[in-house]
Amino acid sequence: MRIVDYAMHGGCAVLTLTNPPVNGLGFDLRRGIVAALDQALADAQVRAIVLTGGEKLFCGGADVREFGSPRSGQEPGLLAVIAAIEASSKPVVAAIAGVCLGGGLELALGCHFRVAKADASLGLPEVKLGLLPGAGGTQRLPRAIGLEAALDMIVSGRPRPAARFEGSALLDAVVKEGELLPAAIAFAERAAAEKMPLKRLRDVKLNAPGADAFLQFARNNVKAANRFLPAPAQCVEAVAASASQPFDEGLRTERALFIGLMNTPESRALRHAFFAERAASKLDVPAGTPLREVRQVGIIGAGTMGAGIAMVCANAGIPVVLLEAKQEALDRGMATIRGNYEATLKKGRLSPAQFEQRLALITPTLSYDALRDADLAVEAVFESMEVKEKVFRALDAVMKPGAILASNTSALDLDAIARLTQRPRDVIGLHFFSPANVMRLLEIVRGAATAPDVLATAMQLARKLGKVAVVSGVCDGFIGNRMIARYGEAASGLINQGALPQQVDKAIEAFGLAMGPFRMGDMAGLDIGWAIRKRQAAAQPGKDFADVADRLCEAGRFGQKTGAGWYRYEPGRRDPLPDPEVTRVIEQWRADRGHTACKIDATEIVERCIYALVNEGARILEEGIAQRASDIDVVYLNGYGFPLHRGGPMKYADEVGLPNVVRALRRFAAEPGANPALWAPAPLLARLAAEGGSFN
Known part of the structure; x- marks a missing residue:
């Protein structure tokens, strides 16, 4: 079957995208659209053209299967496809149903007219991959729905129902009942018969009074709300170009910003997270394995x-x-x-x-x-x-x-x-x-x-x-809690060496975690870890599982639920307040255990805590507890507040460079009294570092 199905309905050529599951705009589909368009333009019997994905979806955007491959950059690119549609001498109508996202919406914006089902979902979610729309979306959408609405849609990445845009230049007709295709064909035939002017959004002059003041307000808000992510701020700049630059110049600005974002570690991390989630659902079970019903x-x-x-x-x-x-x-x-x-x-x-x-x-x-x-x-x-x-x-x-x-x-x-x-x-x-x-x-x-x-x-x-x-797989703590135990051990070690809970939490939160280890402990309840340590001590007599947190628990300080843990909490509030009593307990613990306090900076705090996670993750991977390194990242991004812009602990280690991680671990392992189980580089990690490899 052709990847773009070509059919005649009277004097209307209907081009149907057929690239399951979401009509991703891969090279074959892009080439197919242009070929089908050329066929329709060369046929004197064709008076109008409808571009559709069928009654269930239009197009989900880029074909993620080609991300990072040479095919993704082969011509015709999406910009060239849209240019060919805009240049058509015959009306081209986009018939939109289901999802119309990312490059799919940019493709529709390049058509002369758009007819959509009322419940179709329209959006430009590229910001969620650390990018911005790169095929004219930031320039055409403001011309279709206005600067403010377009900016909100692009910066948030959230899709909107088509019904919301009825009456705007984005949609020429909204189908509330019945099938989409007959309505789109009827509209296309009417456009041809009445010789309607072929509308190109690129030719629309954007009317945005007060744009400068609004955009400055947006810059301030977006920057404050997206401390670690560059893409939202760059989305603002790309949309701003639609108000201040001619269309082609704005298109060049958009492209330059898009390419710049593609090379950022934040976008690499977000794209990694996107693919990691999809990979995590793939099971090593026989094909065709039957499923059991779960009705109750x-x-x-x-x-x-x-x-x-x-x-x-x-x-x-x-x-x-x-x-x-x-x-x-x-x-x-x-x-x-x-x-x-x-x-x-x-x-x-x-x-x-x-x-x-x-x-x-x-x-x-x-x-x-x-x-x-x-x-x-x-x-x-x-x-x-x-x-x-x-x-x-x-x-x-x-x-x-x-x-x-x-x-x-x-x-x-x-x-x-x-x-x-x-x-x-x-x-x-x-x-x-x-x-x-x-x-x-x-x-x-x-x-x-x-x-x-x-x-x-x-x-x-x-x-x-x-x-x-x-x-x-089965092990003590599985993936997430087994690793968090090492993370907690590293954080506890920092207390032994001279840091205070608030110092550690501040460094970890500046790194991007939603909550530092001591605030997290207070929220979860310190008695949980205490119970685990007591269970481990009973199972492994002679091994020292004692922790300074034990002394807090012995004093009834279990965290937020008791109003005191590593921090103190005022009634009805969850703000962590440093407590001199905790400092006293810590200093006494150090004295009793023979620990000498020294100054520790934020960089070392982050290295110790995050590399402890990475090292244990490598052991989990080598033991087959996790199927793939990206699964570990999915666990930490979705269950432990690890910053999305870092991509997860294993992806972060790849970005830092595994040789650098191994050198730091060996430095920590060489310190007097260091725990080799925590700091000795895992064999897989050491091997990958030596070979110049990576986890992902």
Whole structure:
């Protein structure tokens, strides 16, 4: 089949893009559009041309499969395709349905007329890849919808429904009922019959009184809101050119800014994150692996996590049975769920009908018998093997054959949990991140016995729930928490060496993390780490797991929930306030342990914390716990507040250069009393550095 289907409808040539899944504008499609356009122009029977992607989508933009390849730069490029359309002597009408994003919208803007379904989604999301529209989008869109609206659309990258642009120069007709193509053909035939002037947005004079003042205001706001990202500010400059420069000059300005952004580490990081998310969903299971149906979910535990998971399922339209041991706990869980939905309702993000519908999907119960019809059970109880054993033995007894038994454990041995049942092939880990109804990340933990269809079903369910899922093997802490333990160890070491919590947090937050390690500890609860260290100490007698945080916990300082941890917190507020009492505890700890304080700068703080993550990530990769380095980055970008503009810890290490990371690790490892398990370069990392390689 031709990549651009050519068909005649009366005197109208219909050119249909056929490059699944989203009609990405790869080289073959670009060449096909020009060839089909030339065919239509050479045919005297053709009076008008309709460019469409069909009734379900128009074009999703660039073909990501060609990113970085020679084909992406081969002519005709998108600029040349648009120039050919604009130069057409016959009217060219874009028929827009479904998604019309990025280069797809730029292609449509190059047509003489545009007809769209009311619910079509129009947008220029390039800023989310650290770029700006590079085929005239920043010059044509302001001429179509005005400077302010165009700037908001380009800087935010958020798509808008076509109905919003009815009456603007962006759309000539909006189809609210019926099929798109007949309406577009009728419009094209009318344009030809009535000899309508062929409109080119490039010829429109932008009317923007007060543009200078508005643009300066926009520059200030965009800069303040995007501290680490250059693309939004450059989007403002490109759009500004549409108001101050002739079209062709503005096009050259846009192109120069686009090329400059392509070479920034921030754009490389954002593009890496984009591809990493897609790669994470690829499983090493046999092709054609069947999926199990998940029509009803049982959730054991109605605490913060269980309530959040119940909401996630209800939001996706999946009925939930929520189980608790005691009525009071069940009532609290349902009250939490209702309160969360009420808050969303008040913000206008949920209709009253949706509010009632979602609550109706959640059935509270005190009996395991209510789970007999569930296709999947998710255990979300206290992080204790003893507690989980009781739950899984009960589930094994009551759940129907073929049902999936999932644990939300964040660190415990999933294989040991699976062995508690008579169906280890049906057991999998679904580690949601708190709050589960907000956080995008889901670690899918594959046990040694987990069946391929269970793994594939879990991945499909993650997509339905709107989660970004990463598969992990079984180890203490899986991917995210195993690495964060090393990160925490590095941060704790900085305290031993002379830093204070606020100094470390300030350096890490300046690097771009949403929260430093000590603020994060206070938010999560210091008692969690304390419990883990006590468990590890019991399992490995003779090994020292003691930490200065233990002394804070012994004093009842568990973090925000107790009003004091590494910081103190005033009632009703979450602002971390440095506490002299913490400084006193730290100084006493150093004295008792024989640590001598020294001055540490922000650069070393960042190196120690981030390289500790990288080093453990390399071990995880070499052990096969993670399938690919980019999976580790997805975990940290979506679950731990790692800065998007850095691309994740493994991508950041690539940007820094692995030899530089290894040299720093060896320097830390050579210090007196250094922990080799933390600082000795992982074999994979050392090997890649020596070979001039990279993780990604």
